[in-house]
Amino acid sequence: MALKLARHITGNFKVVSLWDSFHGASLDAISVGGEACFREGMGPLMAGVERIPPAISYRGAFPRDDGSDVHYADYLEYVIEKEGGIGAFIAESVRNTDVQVPSKAYWKRIREICDKHNVLLIIDDIPNGMGRSGEWFTYQAYDIEPDILCIGKGLGGGIMPIAAMVTKDKYNTAAQVSLGHYTHEKSPLGCAAALGTIEAIEQGGFLDKVNADSQFVREELERMKATYPVIGDVRGIGLLWGIELVTDQRSKARAYAEAESVLYECLNQGLSFKVSQGNVIQLSPPLIISRDELCRALNIFESAISKVCRDYKYSSI
């Protein structure tokens, strides 16, 4: 729906997205999505999609010695100027899977390019919105504002199905256009859950809690990274963390077997999580997790990492 609104507002139907991105499973969403596996055997797809490389800090397509990532944003301007007719750029401000956290400079540059070329910035905050980043919405950590914001998942407390598209008031211009008209649009139960969730986050002081938890998790994971050679990279924000396992710190070869062993060792001890890209442990606990539970989870994780280093004969750092 956000893409339809962007077309309506700008009159331009083309969109730029990021390789490796995921924005949903419908035909238009897989058309803009950057994961080829979702498009395999599907089609015809929505036309007018250009993709650019994402800003990836640990193993990006175009790494810089100084670690800067603004050149990935410059690529957007290049495509806008070469292609023409671009109405929107869509991306997650922090990619949930497998946790990619661009710099503030990257997002400032993206906003600047969108403003300069009259391209709408659509931020997909469906998995990370509603407090996971320690802000209500992840873009706030970057000091920018999108033109269109998409939220879901956490909006209904992660349980009730409800999603929303939020725009600036000046874009509230589509009253005469059939953008939506879905059966479960305007669900009263979903709205009640969303209001309840907002109230719970506000009254429970969850944003402050997530920020404090974030600092704690960062320190613990950085300590583990300095201890266990199988940990190649630690990255995250709020209560979303990715721990990338590698067989060799220099070559960054992905440690698939080790990641699977860590997963099963943790499952045996009662800790469950997702493994992304086959080697990135993704820790994404509920925002209500207590500090005791967080410590228990990290202890289980560390004991599994330590066991894997022993079993796979990693020499210590």
Ligand SMILES: Cc1ncc(COP(=O)(O)O)c(C=O)c1O
């Ligand atoms: C970044 C992102 N965007 C969009 C979606 C799709 O949300 P929905 O399934 O509610 O369409 C997902 C689902 O996982 C997601 O991770």
